[in-house]
Amino acid sequence: MRDVLNEVQAVFRDVFxxxxxxxxxxxxxxxxxxxxxxxxxxxxxxxxxxxxxKLATAEMAQLTRERQTxxxxxxxxxxxxxASG
Amino acid sequence: MxxxxxxxxxxxxxxxxxxxxxxxxxxxxxxxxxxxxFAWSYLQDPVGLxxxxxxxxxxxxxxxxxxxxxxxxxxxCAVSTLVIAFVVxxxxxxxxxxxxxxxxxxxxxTVGLSFLxxxxxxxxxxSAGGTIESLRFHxxxxxxxxxxxxxxxPIQRYQDFTDQWERKQRALAPTFxxxxxxxxxxxxGLVKKFVLAEALAPYALHSRVASGPDGVAFDVGSxxxxxxxxxxxxxxxxxxxxxxxxxxxGFGSLMGIKPPENFRTPFLSRNVSDYWKRVHGSLTSWxxxxxxNPLSMAAMRSRLLASRRTLVIPIALMGTMxxxxxxxxxxxxxxxxxxxxxxxLIAHHVYREFLSARMxxxxxxxxxxxxxxxxxxVLVTFQVTSFAYxxxxxxxxxxxxxxxxxxxxxx
Numbered sequence: 074m075r076d077v078l079n080e081v082q083a084v085f086r087d088v089f090x091x092x093x094x095x096x097x098x099x100x101x102x103x104x105x106x107x108x109x110x111x112x113x114x115x116x117x118x119x120x121x122x123x124x125x126x127k128l129a130t131a132e133m134a135q136l137t138r139e140r141q142t143x144x145x146x147x148x149x150x151x152x153x154x155x156a157s158g
Numbered sequence: 159m160x161x162x163x164x165x166x167x168x169x170x171x172x173x174x175x176x177x178x179x180x181x182x183x184x185x186x187x188x189x190x191x192x193x194x195x196f197a198w199s200y201l202q203d204p205v206g207l208x209x210x211x212x213x214x215x216x217x218x219x220x221x222x223x224x225x226x227x228x229x230x231x232x233x234x235c236a237v238s239t240l241v242i243a244f245v246v247x248x249x250x251x252x253x254x255x256x257x258x259x260x261x262x263x264x265x266x267x268t269v270g271l272s273f274l275x276x277x278x279x280x281x282x283x284x285s286a287g288g289t290i291e292s293l294r295f296h297x298x299x300x301x302x303x304x305x306x307x308x309x310x311x312p313i314q315r316y317q318d319f320t321d322q323w324e325r326k327q328r329a330l331a332p333t334f335x336x337x338x339x340x341x342x343x344x345x346x347g348l349v350k351k352f353v354l355a356e357a358l359a360p361y362a363l364h365s366r367v368a369s370g371p372d373g374v375a376f377d378v379g380s381x382x383x384x385x386x387x388x389x390x391x392x393x394x395x396x397x398x399x400x401x402x403x404x405x406x407x408g409f410g411s412l413m414g415i416k417p418p419e420n421f422r423t424p425f426l427s428r429n430v431s432d433y434w435k436r437v438h439g440s441l442t443s444w445x446x447x448x449x450x451n452p453l454s455m456a457a458m459r460s461r462l463l464a465s466r467r468t469l470v471i472p473i474a475l476m477g478t479m480x481x482x483x484x485x486x487x488x489x490x491x492x493x494x495x496x497x498x499x500x501x502x503l504i505a506h507h508v509y510r511e512f513l514s515a516r517m518x519x520x521x522x523x524x525x526x527x528x529x530x531x532x533x534x535x536v537l538v539t540f541q542v543t544s545f546a547y548x549x550x551x552x553x554x555x556x557x558x559x560x561x562x563x564x565x566x567x568x569x
Contacts, residue, residue, distance in 0.1 A: 110446045131289040
């Protein structure tokens with residue numbers, strides 16, 4: 074089974090240009106200074122490439138809502154990967 | 159019934175009592191009745207009320223349709239149809255080009271339309287994307303017509319509204335202090351709107367301009383006075399709009415359906431991007447989710463821009479601010495207001511990218527947080543956002559005389 078959280082961390086390190094960045098399920102936009110709406114676009118594109126999925130507008134909107142965390146992103150990716158087999 | 163009139167406050171007070179004491183079908187029907195009475199009190203015309211309700215019903219069927227099909231093409235078709243309906247109902251000049259003599263157009267409702275339109279588009283897109291799992295007609299109608307936010311927002315999300323309505327999420331802690339805090343918020347909002355904003359109004363830019371047969375004149379004695387009047391309009395708008403938001407958020411909390419926050423000390427904004435998070439935050443969040451994100455992603459996926467990725471964010475920022483401008487009003491000045499903010503957002507993006515590339519992200523972050531740099535950034539942001547409001551207040555033909563007056567009068 075894929076370690077989605079670990080793969081997401083690799084994407085975050087690449088997008089934020091920080092090889093030592095450590096994220097967990099509870100990490101949110103409040104924890105990273107550079108995590109803004111423009112960084113989100115880089116993240117969405119990198120996630121689509123890394124996982125071979127396409128994020129819908131509504132899914133991106135849900136992920137950027139207040140109180141959303143990396144855990145919500147991981148759950149969404151696991152659901153999408155399971156659905157695509 | 160005017161915005162925050164005695165009748166509005168009485169209706170809100172009654173709703174807070176009834177809704178805090180009841181839930182289920184009685185509460186739903188009561189709230190629907192109150193919302194329709196409120197809408198009628200503004201529209202006072204069956205055609206106006208019919209066009210408002212018609213748009214809501216059309217949105218509901220589109221949402222159901224896109225949820226069933228889950229196709230990007232169907233969603234685009236539904237949203238495009240809603241955009242056309244919005245343009246016709248809002249009465250943009252372009253409509254008169256195609257329908258010059260249709261009397262009915264003047265009777266179609268524009269009250270609360272801008273906010274209603276954004277709420278409906280959100281429901282359609284989220285239904286298509288599967289993030290709204292069950293859409294019930296009565297909840298949807300109460301969400302669309304919710305009288306506390308119908309006229310001027312804040313723009314709540316359907317999931318947030320229903321979670322609170324069904325008590326899956328608490329709008330307010332069940333304590334005396336929390337309820338007292340909500341009442342205090344209403345009172346604070348009334349003071350902001352009816353004392354502070356009213357006190358500033360005579361001195362702010364919108365009260366100092368007069369257009370007559372002899373042209374446009376500004377009732378100021380010096381350039382400095384005109385500059386102060388421009389700053390004061392920013393403060394006036396803040397107290398007026400954030401005061402209104404405090405009242406509806408306070409009442410919404412007491413009713414169990416607290417709308418999202420809209421303002422966070424905008425005068426402390428460090429840059430224009432930060433400003434848009436602190437001013438009308440629920441609009442910014444909507445524009446980010448339903449204009450900026452899809453535009454950016456479409457551009458990123460496009461082959462046309464494959465070798466020009468650096469253009470994606472500027473194009474998306476300008477597109478988003480174009481929508482913001484024309485959404486705020488139908489005049490050319492509002493379009494300019496949006497485009498000016500687009501240019502300022504792009505300038506900040508380029509500045510940030512340039513310095514981050516040269517200094518490295520961490521050094522740039524440390525540089526930006528130095529007290530002097532931070533203070534300068536706040537000062538510059540206050541200046542540019544204050545002066546951008548000139549396009550929000552004045553008509554396009556008044557901008558030239560504003561600049562001339564600014565330059566010709568002694569300081």
